[in-house]
Amino acid sequence: KTVSILGVAFSGGQAKGGVENGPQTLAEFGLHQQLRDLDWNVTVDARCQDLTHLQPESDPDIGKLKKPRYVSAVCEYLANVVEEHAKRGELVLTIGGDHSLAMGTLGGTTRAHPDLCVIWVDAHADINTPLTTDSGNLHGCPLAFLLGLEGTDLPEFSWLSPCLTPDRLVYIGLRDVDQGEKRILKQLGIKAFSMTEVDRYGIGQVVEMALDHVNPNRDRPIHLSYDVDGLDPSVAPATGTPVRGGLTFREGHYICERLHETGLLCAMDVMEVNPALAHGDIHQLTQTVAVGCSLVRSALGETLL
Numbered sequence: 001k002t003v004s005i006l007g008v009a010f011s012g013g014q015a016k017g018g019v020e021n022g023p024q025t026l027a028e029f030g031l032h033q034q035l036r037d038l039d040w041n042v043t044v045d046a047r048c049q050d051l052t053h054l055q056p057e058s059d060p061d062i063g064k065l066k067k068p069r070y071v072s073a074v075c076e077y078l079a080n081v082v083e084e085h086a087k088r089g090e091l092v093l094t095i096g097g098d099h100s101l102a103m104g105t106l107g108g109t110t111r112a113h114p115d116l117c118v119i120w121v122d123a124h125a126d127i128n129t130p131l132t133t134d135s136g137n138l139h140g141c142p143l144a145f146l147l148g149l150e151g152t153d154l155p156e157f158s159w160l161s162p163c164l165t166p167d168r169l170v171y172i173g174l175r176d177v178d179q180g181e182k183r184i185l186k187q188l189g190i191k192a193f194s195m196t197e198v199d200r201y202g203i204g205q206v207v208e209m210a211l212d213h214v215n216p217n218r219d220r221p222i223h224l225s226y227d228v229d230g231l232d233p234s235v236a237p238a239t240g241t242p243v244r245g246g247l248t249f250r251e252g253h254y255i256c257e258r259l260h261e262t263g264l265l266c267a268m269d270v271m272e273v274n275p276a277l278a279h280g281d282i283h284q285l286t287q288t289v290a291v292g293c294s295l296v297r298s299a300l301g302e303t304l305l
């Protein structure tokens with residue numbers, strides 16, 4: 001079994017510098033060897049490491065959207081690389097980088113696995129459209145583009161055709177959803193297990209219900225898109241948009257352990273690790289990097305016993 005690791009040093013979907021160093025820090029922490037120790041054949045594809053050459057000379061806002069052409073170019077390139085690895089039957093592990101990259105990862109995996117389902121672990125819904133976004137940060141919008149929602153048919157994103165349907169998406173960990181996003185979730189009937197449901201039912205039940213919703217016969221490939229801010233800031237402090245009241249260390253890992261057990265994982269994204277936001281506290285930095293690596297290990301088969 002082969003896992004291809006794509007480090008994407010990219011921060012264009014949001015405004016805080018440092019998230020582009022996510023891939024480097026997880027690699028330096030020893031992630032690649034850790035996966036080899038779990039009997040994975042690890043290939044590291046460096047083609048996405050530094051895509052700054054894709055940044056256009058000028059990239060004026062489109063409406064409120066910031067750096068739209070840069071984000072689009074990076075995601076288009078990433079989608080092609082992800083598609084290549086996914087079509088070889090490899091598990092594609094993308095280390096970000098901000099969550100706008102999911103337009104690239106899911107853009108690529110859906111070409112290889114058109115019947116896949118998505119488990120999105122995040123404090124945020126990341127489903128703002130160009131019309132609903134307030135920040136203009138594209139890391140808050142990837143799912144709107146992947147679902148082809150109103151206003152996302154921009155010529156600058158013409159390479160990305162809608163590749164996801166609402167019934168194939170389920171959230172775990174939501175607790176900071178914008179008004180416009182709440183309307184979209186309701187209108188589209190998208191299943192979301194917020195932190196309220198996690199507390200009400202417990203993470204074990206939540207993951208079963210999530211799988212029952214998007215993968216009732218347990219026969220669809222699963223793309224796990226993990227924003228580390230889904231975890232509580234006490235667990236993963238070095239991230240750009242922390243929100244209190246998140247998943248515990250164990251809840252965060254249980255999701256990965258359970259998804260490994262399905263044997264259906266085809267891709268995992270680990271997004272929004274920002275080493276620069278450790279507030280100069282080396283413990284906060286290593287804590288966040290360490291949890292990123294351990295989430296991956298759990299999703300790739302590491303067990304407690």
Ligand SMILES: N[C@@H](CCCCC(O)O)C(=O)O
Binds near residue numbers: 099126128
């Ligand atoms: N919903 C906010 C925050 C998005 C956070 C993106 C990522 O960290 O999940 C926005 O649209 O700017």
Ligand SMILES: [Mn+2]
Binds near residue numbers: 122123229241
């Ligand atoms: Mn988030």
Ligand SMILES: [Mn+2]
Binds near residue numbers: 198199248251
């Ligand atoms: Mn709890």
Ligand SMILES: [Mn+2]
Binds near residue numbers: 099122124126271272
């Ligand atoms: Mn996110």
